[in-house]
Amino acid sequence: MTGNDPETVHPLCRPVTGLRGVAARLAARLERLGVRTVQDLLFHLPLRYEDRTRHVPIGGLQPGIEALVRGRVDLAEIVQGRRRRLLCRISDGTGALTLVFFHFHPAQLKRLRQGTCVACYGEARRGLDTLEMIHPEIQLQGGSAGEITEEETLTPVYPTTEGVNQTTLRRLLAQALTLARSDLPDPLQPHLPKEFSLPGLLGALTTLHAPPAGTDVEALTGGWHPAVQRLALEELLAHHLSLRKLRVDARRRTRAPVLRGTGQLVARFLQALPFRLTTAQQRVDRQIAADMASAAPMMRLVQGDVGSGKTVVAALATLRSVESGLQAAVMAPTELLAEQHYRNFRDWLAPLGVEVAWLSGRQAARTRRMMLERIGGGDSGVVVGTHALFQEQVEFHRLGLVVVDEQHRFGVHQRLALREKGQSETAQPHQLIMTATPIPRTLAMTAYADLDVSVIDELPPGRTPVTTAAVPDVRRGEVVAAVKRACAEGRQAYWVCTLIEESDALQAQAAEETATLLTETLPQVTVGLVHGRMKPADKEAVMDAFACGRTQLLVATTVIEVGVDVPNASLMIIENPERLGLAQLHQLRGRVGRGSAASSCLLLYHPPLSEAARKRLGVLRRTSDGFEIARQDLEIRGPGELLGTRQTGAWAFRVTDLARDAAQLPRVQELADILLREAPQVAEALIHRWVGEARRYGRV
Numbered sequence: 001m002t003g004n005d006p007e008t009v010h011p012l013c014r015p016v017t018g019l020r021g022v023a024a025r026l027a028a029r030l031e032r033l034g035v036r037t038v039q040d041l042l043f044h045l046p047l048r049y050e051d052r053t054r055h056v057p058i059g060g061l062q063p064g065i066e067a068l069v070r071g072r073v074d075l076a077e078i079v080q081g082r083r084r085r086l087l088c089r090i091s092d093g094t095g096a097l098t099l100v101f102f103h104f105h106p107a108q109l110k111r112l113r114q115g116t117c118v119a120c121y122g123e124a125r126r127g128l129d130t131l132e133m134i135h136p137e138i139q140l141q142g143g144s145a146g147e148i149t150e151e152e153t154l155t156p157v158y159p160t161t162e163g164v165n166q167t168t169l170r171r172l173l174a175q176a177l178t179l180a181r182s183d184l185p186d187p188l189q190p191h192l193p194k195e196f197s198l199p200g201l202l203g204a205l206t207t208l209h210a211p212p213a214g215t216d217v218e219a220l221t222g223g224w225h226p227a228v229q230r231l232a233l234e235e236l237l238a239h240h241l242s243l244r245k246l247r248v249d250a251r252r253r254t255r256a257p258v259l260r261g262t263g264q265l266v267a268r269f270l271q272a273l274p275f276r277l278t279t280a281q282q283r284v285d286r287q288i289a290a291d292m293a294s295a296a297p298m299m300r301l302v303q304g305d306v307g308s309g310k311t312v313v314a315a316l317a318t319l320r321s322v323e324s325g326l327q328a329a330v331m332a333p334t335e336l337l338a339e340q341h342y343r344n345f346r347d348w349l350a351p352l353g354v355e356v357a358w359l360s361g362r363q364a365a366r367t368r369r370m371m372l373e374r375i376g377g378g379d380s381g382v383v384v385g386t387h388a389l390f391q392e393q394v395e396f397h398r399l400g401l402v403v404v405d406e407q408h409r410f411g412v413h414q415r416l417a418l419r420e421k422g423q424s425e426t427a428q429p430h431q432l433i434m435t436a437t438p439i440p441r442t443l444a445m446t447a448y449a450d451l452d453v454s455v456i457d458e459l460p461p462g463r464t465p466v467t468t469a470a471v472p473d474v475r476r477g478e479v480v481a482a483v484k485r486a487c488a489e490g491r492q493a494y495w496v497c498t499l500i501e502e503s504d505a506l507q508a509q510a511a512e513e514t515a516t517l518l519t520e521t522l523p524q525v526t527v528g529l530v531h532g533r534m535k536p537a538d539k540e541a542v543m544d545a546f547a548c549g550r551t552q553l554l555v556a557t558t559v560i561e562v563g564v565d566v567p568n569a570s571l572m573i574i575e576n577p578e579r580l581g582l583a584q585l586h587q588l589r590g591r592v593g594r595g596s597a598a599s600s601c602l603l604l605y606h607p608p609l610s611e612a613a614r615k616r617l618g619v620l621r622r623t624s625d626g627f628e629i630a631r632q633d634l635e636i637r638g639p640g641e642l643l644g645t646r647q648t649g650a651w652a653f654r655v656t657d658l659a660r661d662a663a664q665l666p667r668v669q670e671l672a673d674i675l676l677r678e679a680p681q682v683a684e685a686l687i688h689r690w691v692g693e694a695r696r697y698g699r700v
Helices: 024-031 037-040 106-111 166-183 199-211 218-220 226-253 264-272 279-292 310-323 335-352 365-376 412-421 441-447 474-490 504-521 536-547 582-589 611-622 628-638 662-678 681-688 694-698
Strands: 049-052 066-079 085-091 097-102 117-126 131-134 136-142 156-158 298-306 327-331 356-359 382-385 398-406 430-434 452-456 465-470 492-496 525-531 551-558 567-575 599-605
Touching: 037 166, 049 218, 066 097, 066 106, 131 264, 156 166, 156 430, 156 525, 156 599, 166 199, 166 599, 199 226, 218 226, 226 662, 226 681, 264 335, 279 298, 279 430, 298 310, 310 327, 310 335, 310 430, 335 382, 335 536, 356 365, 412 551, 441 525, 465 474, 465 611, 474 492, 474 504, 474 567, 474 599, 504 525, 504 551, 525 536, 525 662, 567 582, 582 599, 582 611, 599 611, 599 681, 611 628
Parallel strands: 097 131, 298 430, 298 452, 327 382, 327 398, 356 382, 398 430, 465 599, 492 551, 492 567, 525 551, 567 599
Antiparallel strands: 049 156, 066 085, 066 117, 085 097, 117 131, 117 136
């Protein structure tokens, strides 16, 4: 199935241009759907189904129901009005139905002459005199209505794109299924234990593309039908196997520098800290140190809830790289978080004689040139920055460690590019990935099978619980009064503005207007403002003023979501929290409760709330456990943002829903062990089918 000679390529792996009616133009449109080969087409699954296996008497139609009906044309006419439309009245002896066409050709009127038998499919809606169908699919026949036959199977409705309609997809899928019936490889089936009770691959695909009449449609679309579960198991298994093989291959073929260090810088750093590491931090630090002391490349994910002290652990790792004569790169997704890291690392490491460089996309050309020279010459032991770190002109002297913070914010291409900065033919840097958005265990088992996972599951002493309350915006005056009281008592507060639009300009405008209003309402309170469109120097000045206590109230956009640490801040107001996801709300709440004072988070929402928003805010009020919040977030929003695949689609699942299919994961691990031990060729075939070229991105 992998030969280059067209005669040796399996029919299902050949381009779709081999199917009847697929020329280059249609093939290009199908490629927009991710369909390049006949096999891709087979795994392009329906979104939903229409039941055309039986017709419904017009008198039995109900509003809101999609159905196939048959009848005879009583009247057809073009009606003028605010919108010109073609109306056609049909009846079948049990009732009458009006077909409405806003987009039509005058020739249609001639075809719909009185007495013509029609079959049509669409959604019934209430009309003035009868039920209506707006733009139904319609078939005409000149003889008896009984000559129009129903379908033998449910009719699939596929994801589509411009220039590719449902009729085309159904025609091509019929060809693909015919080829599959002749020769569809199903290497996994012999290895499936009988107690799994799952159909073969061909049976599953046939059921999904052409479900027999009477099939449980709710089970098919909901994903718990055995046909869907069979494909989900195979897809999960392929991704899991791919990551495990990548890890084994990396450790077998690639070496990393041994970073043992002298321990002197680490000892001096720990001695200078004003606090002791928690037991969890010490445990994770030992795991990282052991990884870096090995010639096998470290690939470790460190999960820790908001405020658990991940940055200190990362600083210890960078010091071990510097002690060993190599550089470390620390990448963060936003300017504000990267700047916070830079200040922390500079304040911690400069007294130890370690130069920390700062690199961002907004630096002046002269400053940037100087930084690039010092990085390339090896003068800077630690380099902190945003995505600017992986641009072509950035050359490291000797890169031994890559630290990626809030990894789910980066696309896989970006993380891969940074790692390859320090890669040679024989060596690659160690990788430390950090996230304050904990990944539920079920998701980590699947998505990070190539990583060792460490968890900082303990908060530093002195952290206080944060009380969370949801308040409707009609009570804004009470919230402003709470800010006034907190500031009068010597504490500080955040006021976060959000907007639905993904626009820095609109976000900034909303924050500016709120800051002006609060300044007028609270003349005795010093108000600061920070948003993503400010110059880095201006942002740093505002943040420094807040950190030092010169500013009492900080109005901000969601740029302060991560990386801001002001222990005296004890009150967080989030406007329109219904517009944010759970993970982001939890991160914002984590900006308070960092000192000894009792802290609060007020969610200032605009009623009425949707059911999903009500659920999100309810979860936030009930728990401050980041792992429980991540589990709930996974159920509500799916895995895309947690995994960082939304930006590239490289690891997007076609069938699997990780929240729905979590029960499959023990089976996946069991089968993966069996295949890698007893049938590695089957493992490779599954990876080729489901992952293909995307496997490269598992290396990041």
